[in-house]
Amino acid sequence: MSFKFSDRLNSMSGTATREILKLTANPEIISFAGGLPATECLPVKEIEEITQEVLSGTKASNVLQYGITQGMFTLRELCTDYVKSFSINNAHPEEILIVSGGQQALDLACRVFLNKGDTILVEAPTYLAFLQIAAAYEINIIGVNSISDGLDTDDLEEKIIKYSPKLIYLVPTFSNPTGKTYPLGKRKKIAEITKKYNVIVLEDDPYSKLRFEGEEVPSIKSVGGDNIIFITSFSKIISPGLRIGLVCANAEIIRKMEICKQSADVHTSHLSQAIVKEFLSRNLIKNQIQKVRPIYKAKKEYMEQAMTKYMPKEFDFTHVEGGMFVWGEFDAPVDTQKLFPKAIEKKVAYVYGNVFYPDDSSHNTLRLNFSNATKEKIDQGIRALGELYQNEINKIKK
Amino acid sequence: MSFKFSDRLNSMSGTATREILKLTANPEIISFAGGLPATECLPVKEIEEITQEVLSGTKASNVLQYGITQGMFTLRELCTDYVKSFSINNAHPEEILIVSGGQQALDLACRVFLNKGDTILVEAPTYLAFLQIAAAYEINIIGVNSISDGLDTDDLEEKIIKYSPKLIYLVPTFSNPTGKTYPLGKRKKIAEITKKYNVIVLEDDPYSKLRFEGEEVPSIKSVGGDNIIFITSFSKIISPGLRIGLVCANAEIIRKMEICKQSADVHTSHLSQAIVKEFLSRNLIKNQIQKVRPIYKAKKEYMEQAMTKYMPKEFDFTHVEGGMFVWGEFDAPVDTQKLFPKAIEKKVAYVYGNVFYPDDSSHNTLRLNFSNATKEKIDQGIRALGELYQNEINKIKK
Numbered sequence: 088m089s090f091k092f093s094d095r096l097n098s099m100s101g102t103a104t105r106e107i108l109k110l111t112a113n114p115e116i117i118s119f120a121g122g123l124p125a126t127e128c129l130p131v132k133e134i135e136e137i138t139q140e141v142l143s144g145t146k147a148s149n150v151l152q153y154g155i156t157q158g159m160f161t162l163r164e165l166c167t168d169y170v171k172s173f174s175i176n177n178a179h180p181e182e183i184l185i186v187s188g189g190q191q192a193l194d195l196a197c198r199v200f201l202n203k204g205d206t207i208l209v210e211a212p213t214y215l216a217f218l219q220i221a222a223a224y225e226i227n228i229i230g231v232n233s234i235s236d237g238l239d240t241d242d243l244e245e246k247i248i249k250y251s252p253k254l255i256y257l258v259p260t261f262s263n264p265t266g267k268t269y270p271l272g273k274r275k276k277i278a279e280i281t282k283k284y285n286v287i288v289l290e291d292d293p294y295s296k297l298r299f300e301g302e303e304v305p306s307i308k309s310v311g312g313d314n315i316i317f318i319t320s321f322s323k324i325i326s327p328g329l330r331i332g333l334v335c336a337n338a339e340i341i342r343k344m345e346i347c348k349q350s351a352d353v354h355t356s357h358l359s360q361a362i363v364k365e366f367l368s369r370n371l372i373k374n375q376i377q378k379v380r381p382i383y384k385a386k387k388e389y390m391e392q393a394m395t396k397y398m399p400k401e402f403d404f405t406h407v408e409g410g411m412f413v414w415g416e417f418d419a420p421v422d423t424q425k426l427f428p429k430a431i432e433k434k435v436a437y438v439y440g441n442v443f444y445p446d447d448s449s450h451n452t453l454r455l456n457f458s459n460a461t462k463e464k465i466d467q468g469i470r471a472l473g474e475l476y477q478n479e480i481n482k483i484k485k
Numbered sequence: 486m487s488f489k490f491s492d493r494l495n496s497m498s499g500t501a502t503r504e505i506l507k508l509t510a511n512p513e514i515i516s517f518a519g520g521l522p523a524t525e526c527l528p529v530k531e532i533e534e535i536t537q538e539v540l541s542g543t544k545a546s547n548v549l550q551y552g553i554t555q556g557m558f559t560l561r562e563l564c565t566d567y568v569k570s571f572s573i574n575n576a577h578p579e580e581i582l583i584v585s586g587g588q589q590a591l592d593l594a595c596r597v598f599l600n601k602g603d604t605i606l607v608e609a610p611t612y613l614a615f616l617q618i619a620a621a622y623e624i625n626i627i628g629v630n631s632i633s634d635g636l637d638t639d640d641l642e643e644k645i646i647k648y649s650p651k652l653i654y655l656v657p658t659f660s661n662p663t664g665k666t667y668p669l670g671k672r673k674k675i676a677e678i679t680k681k682y683n684v685i686v687l688e689d690d691p692y693s694k695l696r697f698e699g700e701e702v703p704s705i706k707s708v709g710g711d712n713i714i715f716i717t718s719f720s721k722i723i724s725p726g727l728r729i730g731l732v733c734a735n736a737e738i739i740r741k742m743e744i745c746k747q748s749a750d751v752h753t754s755h756l757s758q759a760i761v762k763e764f765l766s767r768n769l770i771k772n773q774i775q776k777v778r779p780i781y782k783a784k785k786e787y788m789e790q791a792m793t794k795y796m797p798k799e800f801d802f803t804h805v806e807g808g809m810f811v812w813g814e815f816d817a818p819v820d821t822q823k824l825f826p827k828a829i830e831k832k833v834a835y836v837y838g839n840v841f842y843p844d845d846s847s848h849n850t851l852r853l854n855f856s857n858a859t860k861e862k863i864d865q866g867i868r869a870l871g872e873l874y875q876n877e878i879n880k881i882k883k
Contacts, residue, residue, distance in 0.1 A: 088710065092741055095600075099744050127546075129550065138536050142529065143533055148524050150726055151527045151724035152726055187585060223596070223745070327751075328550055328756060343488075353728070355728070356726065357725075358754075
């Protein structure tokens with residue numbers, strides 16, 4: 088029989104990452120495509136110990152029973168403390184929602200604010216999965232220019248005036264895909280402009296604890312008003328497999344997101360919540376962050392060295408102070424999407440940059456993940472890509 | 486500042502259960518309102534042992550890393566075997582989707598099939614949370630009559646012809662809220678009618694393993710075509726806190742649901758998946774079902790005895806062979822919603838029946854959960870309700 092699927096699927100099917108990630112499930116492929124934390128950094132032993140205690144204690148059956156949609160109260164309390172490390176002071180547990188990974192928060196925020204036909208803004212380029220989430224709401228997505236230090240706030244204000252968007256989505260710290268971090272002045276400016284025009288800001292910050300150089304910058308939420316929804320995740324620091332993220336926002340927004348979450352999955356895995364709760368209450372997260380940073384720094388340096396050594400001189404990349412990604416760009420018409428199958432033949436994967444743009448532009452760019460591969464694989468993979476791109480440039484020049 | 490929320494929230498906010506469940510969080514209240522499994526049945530020890538092994542093994546870091554959206558392959562393989570116990574033979578792992586509890590499957594199915602303005606059918610009364618999930622898609626929900634043995638198939642066919650619905654939602658085994666189970670003949674008839682008119686069936690079956698009397702009945706999926714989407718959950722048998730459910734459907738439908746799930750939460754908690762996988766592969770589920778059944782049977786009997794003893798003669802209830810709920814009805818204009826605050830004063834909670842009807846009808850009905858309270862609380866709570874309702878009937882008769 089043939090099925091009549093909903094209209095929203097027309098804009099969702101056959102996405103690039105799905106195809107790329109399928110290819111990279113092949114263990115022979117060196118993948119710079121995903122956003123996986125370094126497997127060697129996962130705190131297996133700590134989680135094993137915590138879990139054993141959580142499940143052998145007197146409250147073990149609570150953890151296996153239904154919980155409330157907003158999330159365990161004790162975890163939300165600890166999160167009000169955790170967000171202080173993003174300069175968000177004085178958050179109340181009613182302003183916290185525990186979500187099944189940061190991704191769910193993005194989807195819930197779209198549910199809560201977007202009607203079909205609405206317009207939203209994103210920095211261009213932006214997190215690919217957000218483009219996919221938003222597309223399901225059958226809306227218009229407009230890109231705001233990205234300059235060397237992040238979002239172009241002049242372009243932001245122009246586009247707010249022109250399009251009256253409901254919300255703007257930003258990854259202001261170690262942006263996915265570019266790795267850029269907005270300076271404090273820009274954050275204040277964004278807070279000011281969006282408050283003036285009453286535009287909701289989704290501030291997505293999964294990466295800022297992965298800082299290995301430079302100074303921390305306060306979140307936009309910490310310098311902004313009630314229109315800022317702050318989202319972070321424990322996936323990149325503790326474990327993505329547990330699926331725990333959090334939202335910190337005005338209590339009225341949290342209540343609406345909670346209503347939508349109740350429909351979506353009732354509540355987030357109670358066992359995962361209990362594990363993260365213990366991880367925070369024992370302050371293991373501090374050690375974990377200390378452990379991860381030098382490893383990520385080293386991996387980024389391997390990648391920079393390899394790119395400098397093997398990539399054509401027409402290639403330039405962002406110099407990042409943290410996170411998981413660098414962003415590459417050719418000063419030549421090298422079409423990274425067209426060349427992708429050839430890279431796969433050479434057993435190397437990346438994400439071609441155009442998929443991060445709402446208008447599918449900038450075909451001469453790519454995103455490279457440095458957190459998951461070993462030093463040897465980084466060297467080997469970048470060398471193969473360098474050869475591929477050099478050949479292409481040689482052909483173009485002929 | 487004031488927030489401009491999406492239109493879909495207009496039909497979602499301030500739902501009855503949310504308010505009821507908040508009240509019943511008070512430990513002084515005897516709650517027959519929720520749908521919680523008996524806490525004493527939760528397999529704490531087994532899960533503790535499994536989890537320790539899962540996290541100390543050589544593959545521990547896999548469990549804490551990102552996984553694929555459709556769910557662990559080994560778990561999906563085991564699920565193709567598990568659904569045989571619902572008479573679904575020959576399912577392929579590509580026809581299985583692991584979800585974050587059965588609730589997520591309902592939401593994803595709505596996403597995949599429903600456009601704003603579409604019409605769907607439900608048995609009236611039906612699972613309250615499904616009414617809430619569906620309402621978020623801004624659709625029309627029409628009730629199909631319920632008769633003594635479940636859905637009225639004549640009314641079903643008439644309403645399919647009249648409304649051309651996209652889908653019908655059913656809980657054919659130990660229905661929530663009535664506890665009714667459709668006989669095999671009715672299941673075949675539903676499969677035949679819905680195939681003829683090309684209507685999707687969401688067959689929601691979280692309860693059928695909780696059978697303590699009578700014979701198992703094959704699922705509608707097992708006697709139907711590709712238009713049947715079968716959904717079950719491990720929440721009622723293993724643990725609701727883990728949030729693991731499964732969908733078994735045509736592979737094309739599964740692919741579309743998977744695309745929507747990727748946007749919703751990337752994948753279900755990997756640790757929860759690993760625990761359920763071990764629970765199935767060690768065949769602990771068989772023992773667990775054997776353990777649970779007599780406990781639920783006894784609780785149902787306590788409730789029946791208490792209702793017979795304390796409830797007015799104008800009260801009648803469904804006699805169920807399994808599940809978690811009985812459904813009560815007054816042959817008198819007793820408004821159970823109006824009386825609810827008085828029940829709370831007496832420290833007893835239930836769910837008034839009208840909220841299970843898409844048209845808010847049948848105010849003389851109520852749903853009672855028997856799985857979570859102790860024998861003493863059941864006796865005490867039903868006695869209090871009996872007095873309350875007898876008083877009301879006495880007033881009406883004056």
